Amino acid sequence: MRLADVDTSDFATIRQETIRSGFGKGLLAAGRESDRVVALCADLTESTQMHLFRDAFPDRFIQVGVAEQNLVTVAAGLAHAGFIPFTTSYAAFSPGRNWEQIKTTAALNDQPVKIVGAHTGINVGPDGATHQMLEDIALMRVLPNMVVVAPADSIEAEKATRKIAVNDAPSYLRLARDKTPVFTRPDTPFEIGKALHLQRGNDVTIVATGTMTYEALAAARILSERGINADVLHLATIKPLDEDAILASAALTRRVVTVEEAQIAGGLGGAVAEVLSEHLPTIMMRIGIRDRFGESGGPRELLDHFGLTAPHIARSVSAWLEALPSSGDTQRG
Amino acid sequence: MAVSMIAEPRALPRRRDNDELTEIATRIRVRIVDMLEAAGSGHSAGPLGMADILTALYFSILRHDPTDPEWDERDVFFLSNGHTVPVLYAALAESGYFPVDELSSLRRLGSRLQGHPERKALPGLESTSGPLGSGLSQAAGYAYAMRYLTRQPHRFVYTVMGDGEINEGNVWEAAMFASKYRLGQLIAFIDRNNIQIDGTTDEVMPLGDLVAKWQSFGWHVLEIDGNDPGAVVKAAALGRAVSGQPTMILANTVPGKGVDFMEYDHRWHGMPPNADQAEAARRILSRSRGER
Numbered sequence A: 001m002r003l004a005d006v007d008t009s010d011f012a013t014i015r016q017e018t019i020r021s022g023f024g025k026g027l028l029a030a031g032r033e034s035d036r037v038v039a040l041c042a043d044l045t046e047s048t049q050m051h052l053f054r055d056a057f058p059d060r061f062i063q064v065g066v067a068e069q070n071l072v073t074v075a076a077g078l079a080h081a082g083f084i085p086f087t088t089s090y091a092a093f094s095p096g097r098n099w100e101q102i103k104t105t106a107a108l109n110d111q112p113v114k115i116v117g118a119h120t121g122i123n124v125g126p127d128g129a130t131h132q133m134l135e136d137i138a139l140m141r142v143l144p145n146m147v148v149v150a151p152a153d154s155i156e157a158e159k160a161t162r163k164i165a166v167n168d169a170p171s172y173l174r175l176a177r178d179k180t181p182v183f184t185r186p187d188t189p190f191e192i193g194k195a196l197h198l199q200r201g202n203d204v205t206i207v208a209t210g211t212m213t214y215e216a217l218a219a220a221r222i223l224s225e226r227g228i229n230a231d232v233l234h235l236a237t238i239k240p241l242d243e244d245a246i247l248a249s250a251a252l253t254r255r256v257v258t259v260e261e262a263q264i265a266g267g268l269g270g271a272v273a274e275v276l277s278e279h280l281p282t283i284m285m286r287i288g289i290r291d292r293f294g295e296s297g298g299p300r301e302l303l304d305h306f307g308l309t310a311p312h313i314a315r316s317v318s319a320w321l322e323a324l325p326s327s328g329d330t331q332r333g
Numbered sequence B: 001m002a003v004s005m006i007a008e009p010r011a012l013p014r015r016r017d018n019d020e021l022t023e024i025a026t027r028i029r030v031r032i033v034d035m036l037e038a039a040g041s042g043h044s045a046g047p048l049g050m051a052d053i054l055t056a057l058y059f060s061i062l063r064h065d066p067t068d069p070e071w072d073e074r075d076v077f078f079l080s081n082g083h084t085v086p087v088l089y090a091a092l093a094e095s096g097y098f099p100v101d102e103l104s105s106l107r108r109l110g111s112r113l114q115g116h117p118e119r120k121a122l123p124g125l126e127s128t129s130g131p132l133g134s135g136l137s138q139a140a141g142y143a144y145a146m147r148y149l150t151r152q153p154h155r156f157v158y159t160v161m162g163d164g165e166i167n168e169g170n171v172w173e174a175a176m177f178a179s180k181y182r183l184g185q186l187i188a189f190i191d192r193n194n195i196q197i198d199g200t201t202d203e204v205m206p207l208g209d210l211v212a213k214w215q216s217f218g219w220h221v222l223e224i225d226g227n228d229p230g231a232v233v234k235a236a237a238l239g240r241a242v243s244g245q246p247t248m249i250l251a252n253t254v255p256g257k258g259v260d261f262m263e264y265d266h267r268w269h270g271m272p273p274n275a276d277q278a279e280a281a282r283r284i285l286s287r288s289r290g291e292r
Helices: A019-033 A051-056 A068-080 A099-108 A122-127 A136-141 A154-165 A212-225 A243-253 A268-279 A299-305 A310-323 A327-332 B018-039 B045-061 B082-095 B100-105 B135-149 B169-180 B210-216 B229-241 B275-291
Strands: A016-018 A037-041 A061-063 A084-090 A114-118 A147-149 A171-174 A179-181 A196-199 A204-208 A230-234 A237-239 A255-263 A283-289 B076-079 B157-162 B186-192 B220-225 B247-252
Touching: A016 A019, A019 A037, A019 A051, A019 A084, A019 A114, A019 A154, A037 A051, A037 A068, A068 A084, A068 A099, A068 B135, A068 B169, A084 A154, A122 A299, A136 A147, A136 A171, A136 A237, A136 A255, A136 A268, A147 A154, A154 A171, A196 A212, A204 A212, A204 A243, A204 A268, A204 A310, A212 A230, A212 A255, A212 A310, A230 A243, A237 A268, A243 A255, A243 A268, A255 A268, A255 A310, A268 A283, A283 A310, B018 B045, B018 B082, B018 B100, B018 B229, B018 B275, B045 B082, B045 B157, B045 B186, B045 B229, B076 B082, B076 B135, B082 B100, B135 B157, B135 B169, B135 B186, B186 B229, B210 B220, B210 B247, B220 B229, B229 B247
Parallel strands: A037 A061, A037 A084, A084 A114, A114 A171, A147 A171, A204 A230, A204 A255, A255 A283, B076 B157, B157 B186, B186 B247, B220 B247
Antiparallel strands: A016 A179, A147 A237, A196 A230
């Protein structure tokens, strides 16, 4: 796999923008590209960045009020009438509250309803645990027919939005509230179901998704200063999972770390563990939220507290590697 | 050679008169009994009670073409209370969407007639339903598209819900939505049979004054005898005549209608007839046919 060329500037100097703003721009572009694209919101139009679409295409914007069950089921009806409905709310409410409606009227009904979950992860910040959606990856990736995408930055979010507008499938797009580094470039490839190879290394594989990919890449740079060369994969698409990319890297390093701003149970960590344990049993460490809820705090402060910033990730990985038996022991012992 | 852009008028199914509708409804009831007996599981009371509504829809009200289920000028019917699907399967088969013989495959492994309707499994199904409360929203979404997006004022969307079903909050979210957007092409029925699984609707969760409730949500409300196909046809016509406001037809029905030992008995909500009971039901239904 060709290595993707990305911006590796430090957190302090790199340009930052919210992933949700990339969605807003992508939806506007998708709206220009097809008049079948319509947008529905449950009373969170600006914070989900749907206002750009609303202002450009007021005739294709539908305000449904604080009613997330109605949000996705009205969308299912619109999809049946031939439209491509994007629905937005905070992920805590959609898919948090309306999962059954999503299962029955979008996934099983196989309608191309797009569920856009804003404000995932603990970077939601001061609002606290009720509004920090950590279970969405697990909830959505178990649904047959559903595509699950967690872009790493605003540029990728824009691309992902335009791609799911035309994929003819029920799809979940995972966004985040806080500004995050914009490290991919306009010409960085993006394809649903394909991993992005960000760094080559033989010592350990680090697989990351969403907001954690930049942190994982920065952690890999810290590790390389300590002589640990990480193979870094970005999985924007969690379903369908790029199993080939994961298996190829795991075959090389025999050690896999996953990093996500979500519950590791059923999340990216769960997904990667399923693939590896079936095809290439490999020792793993899953970094993310470990069976607990979030709490109030500053976004960056919380990431630090939960060990999800680059220095913490680097420390966790090197400590884990040190504690493992040497590669000779694990492979030949 | 000039190509005409005007679509050829279609030969749509004939709209039946009231006597024919009653005859067809009885035939559909017999098929429901046959299907449930063969399946050995499923719901009896609701489908029997709704047979007149579904007959009126498929044999008089809906503009539809069984030879072209996805005809883009069709009226659309969303069955919201998916557990009553045997009555829909029977109406679709009688209409010619698929062979009547296939009805006996209900609920079997590999059947297109799933225990609850799955849109992609069978021609004529407009949605997947079963979990209650989501049909009105989907119908509203479709009606929204026809009013504001495709601008097809001549098409209508119909849905049927159970009365127990409106315990679900999703229904009332849809009620507000359809009213806000003045979805006059949306015509909904509540199968008001007063029973649900755990008992009468009054015991389980009293519904109160449904006329006043739906009116206060901004709906055009009609109340009819839902076991009179002629009344169903007339109410649908009244609903179509009111623009800018969705119509709710409270259809009072007898659960288990047509099979006297099932009528008004909530134990038949989720139970199929055994062989003896099915035979008795067929005798009663054929007698009612003879009496007319």
